[in-house]
Structure formats: structure tokens, C-alpha cells
Amino acid sequence: MLQSRVLKSSEEIEKEAQKYPVLTFADILRALKEHPDWLEELRKIILTADLIELPQKINEILQRLERLEKKVDTLEQDLAVLKQDVEVLKQDVAILKQDVAILKQDVAILKQDVAILKQDVAFLKGEVGRLKGKDFERTIRERYYAYFGRLLRKTRLIPMEKILPRLEEAEEKGLISEEEFDDLLRLDLIVEGQIKSNKKPVILAVEVSYSLYEEDIQRAIRRANILAHLLQKEVIPTVICVETKEDFIKLAEDQGAFVLKTDY
Structure with a gap:
């Protein structure tokens, strides 16, 4: 119609x-x-159909441009916010760098403190070990008969002062060296007695060590040999201790030394 x-x-x-x-x-x-x-x-x-539709298309383009402008405005706003966030982030990173630098300094100081603490602990351990050793040696010296009486009869403690003249004479004659002289003077105890099983007279060159190590065994053997050369008697290298390992006990037995493990 x-x-x-x-x-x-x-x-x-x-x-x-x-x-x-x-x-x-x-x-x-x-x-x-x-x-x-x-x-x-x-x-x-x-006009052609395209020209007739041109105003409408231009209007659509303008609408799209308007929407695009709005999006661009939004992007500009977001970009402005992003720039602000970046500035804040830069400030945070700068603060973090400062904190890291301070932390590194604190760690360096802490390492120094730990190193000093380790030295102190090592020193204290050494002091405690020496105190325990000294007290253990004093106890053995004062009650030698109670410890060695299980092995020997007629047990007697020979003070170093008694053999010192013979030791000095041997050094003067060149029978022992100066190093051997000084080494023997550091022997902890000299105990004389008779072995209970056969009544054989022996002398024990005793090293007292709270914790037994290989060097204690070697030291006892070395000093026993010097004493045996000096006295021309049988001397048994002996180590008395509280703590040790089975390996060290076996090592001592293999080398002709006697280990007396006791409570303290």
C-alpha cells in the first residue's frame, strides 16, 4: 500500500x-x-546508493569516534594512575634497597658476633676440658692406690723429684736428649708395684686424660720408653681415662700400652 x-x-x-x-x-x-x-x-x-547512505555511515563513524575518544580518555586516566603506581613502586624499591643495605650491614655484624661467639665457646670448651682434666688428674694422684690397686699390689707413687737427679745426670752424659728430658718431666704419674697375678715388679708410666685420643697413647708410649731407658727397668705405658672409643683401646693394646677406663 x-x-x-x-x-x-x-x-x-x-x-x-x-x-x-x-x-x-x-x-x-x-x-x-x-x-x-x-x-x-x-x-x-x-545520487548513488553509497552516497545516499554516506550521512548515515558518517554518523556511525562519528559515534565510533566518540566511543573511541571515551576509551582513550579512560586509557589516559588508567595511564595516569599507572604512572602514579610506578612512582610509588620506585619509592618502595628505593626504600627496599636501603633496607637491604641495612640488612647486609646487620648480617655482617652478626657474622662477626657469631665468629667471636664461636671463639668464646671454643675457648670455654677448652677451659672446661682443661679444668676437668686437671681435676681428674688431681683425683687420680690423690687416690692412685684406689685406681691402680686393682692391678698391682704394694702400689707406690714415685714422685718426679726422686728420679730427677738420675734424669739430669743422664742428660749431662748424653744418654737422653734435651727434648727427651723435657718430655719425661711432663709425665703425669709414675706408679710402682707388683702385678697381682705373678708378683712381677713393674713401673707404670701413666698419662691421665679425661677423654682418650690417639695422641695420648703415643705420648704415653714415648715417655715410657724414655723412663725405661733411664731406669733400666720394665715400664708399661699406661693411660687412665673416663671417655674413649673401643678403637683407641684396641690401638693401645696393639702397641703394648695399657688403658684403664674408670668412672669419675
């Missing part, structure tokens, strides 16, 4: 236009001014 009416209007426009003689371009303009409804019909004739 709408289509037939549009066609009719076109026919009417054509008939009306025939009434206006067109001689010049001015005649065309005057006819269009007097009949504005002819302009639409003229557009359909002159």
Missing part, C-alpha cells in the same frame, strides 16, 4: 514538472524552491 503511493507520487511529480518549461539552470533552481518535495526525487536520480 505504501509502495503504490510512493510510485504515484513520483508520477505526479513528473506530470507537475512537465508544466514548468526548463530553459536555463535558474529555471531548475526556481522549480526546486517552489517544490521542495522534488528534491528527494532528484536525489534518487543523481
Whole structure:
């Protein structure tokens, strides 16, 4: 119904236009001014479909541009916020670097303190060990008969002062060296007695060590040999201790030394 009416209007426009003689371009303009409804019909004739749709497309483009502008504005705002966050992050990183530098200094100081503490602990351990050793040696010296009486009868402690003259004479005659002289003076105890099982007289060159190690065994053997050379008697290298390992006991037995492990 709408289509037939549009066609009719076109026919009417054509008939009306025939009434206006067109001689010049001015005649065309005057006819269009007097009949504005002819302009639409003229557009359909002159303009292509693309040109007719151009205003609508331009409008769509403008709408898209408007949306794009809004997105750009949003991005600019987000970028501004991001820049602020970056500045804050830079400040945080700077503070973190300072904290790390301070932490490194603190760690360096702590390492020094730990190193000093380790030295102190090692010193204290050494002092405690020496005190335990000294007290253990004093106890053995004072009660030698209680410790060695299980092995010997007629047990007697020989003080170093008794053999010192013979030791000095042996050094003067060149029978022992100066190093051997000094080494024997450091012997902890000299105990004399008879072995209970066969009543054989022996001398024990005793090293007293709270914790027994291999060097204690070697020291006892070395000093026993010096004493045996000096006295021309049988001397048994002996180590008395509280703590040791079975390996050290076996090592001492293999080398002819005697280990007496006791409570303290």
C-alpha cells in the first residue's frame, strides 16, 4: 500500500514538472524552491546508493569516534594512575634497597658476633676440658692406690723429684736428649708395684686424660720408653681415662700400652 503511493507520487511529480518549461539552470533552481518535495526525487536520480547512505555511515563513524575518544580518555586516566603506581613502586624499591643495605650491614655484624661467639665457646670448651682434666688428674694422684690397686699390689707413687737427679745426670752424659728430658718431666704419674697375678715388679708410666685420643697413647708410649731407658727397668705405658672409643683401646693394646677406663 505504501509502495503504490510512493510510485504515484513520483508520477505526479513528473506530470507537475512537465508544466514548468526548463530553459536555463535558474529555471531548475526556481522549480526546486517552489517544490521542495522534488528534491528527494532528484536525489534518487543523481545520487548513488553509497552516497545516499554516506550521512548515515558518517554518523556511525562519528559515534565510533566518540566511543573511541571515551576509551582513550579512560586509557589516559588508567595511564595516569599507572604512572602514579610506578612512582610509588620506585619509592618502595628505593626504600627496599636501603633496607637491604641495612640488612647486609646487620648480617655482617652478626657474622662477626657469631665468629667471636664461636671463639668464646671454643675457648670455654677448652677451659672446661682443661679444668676437668686437671681435676681428674688431681683425683687420680690423690687416690692412685684406689685406681691402680686393682692391678698391682704394694702400689707406690714415685714422685718426679726422686728420679730427677738420675734424669739430669743422664742428660749431662748424653744418654737422653734435651727434648727427651723435657718430655719425661711432663709425665703425669709414675706408679710402682707388683702385678697381682705373678708378683712381677713393674713401673707404670701413666698419662691421665679425661677423654682418650690417639695422641695420648703415643705420648704415653714415648715417655715410657724414655723412663725405661733411664731406669733400666720394665715400664708399661699406661693411660687412665673416663671417655674413649673401643678403637683407641684396641690401638693401645696393639702397641703394648695399657688403658684403664674408670668412672669419675
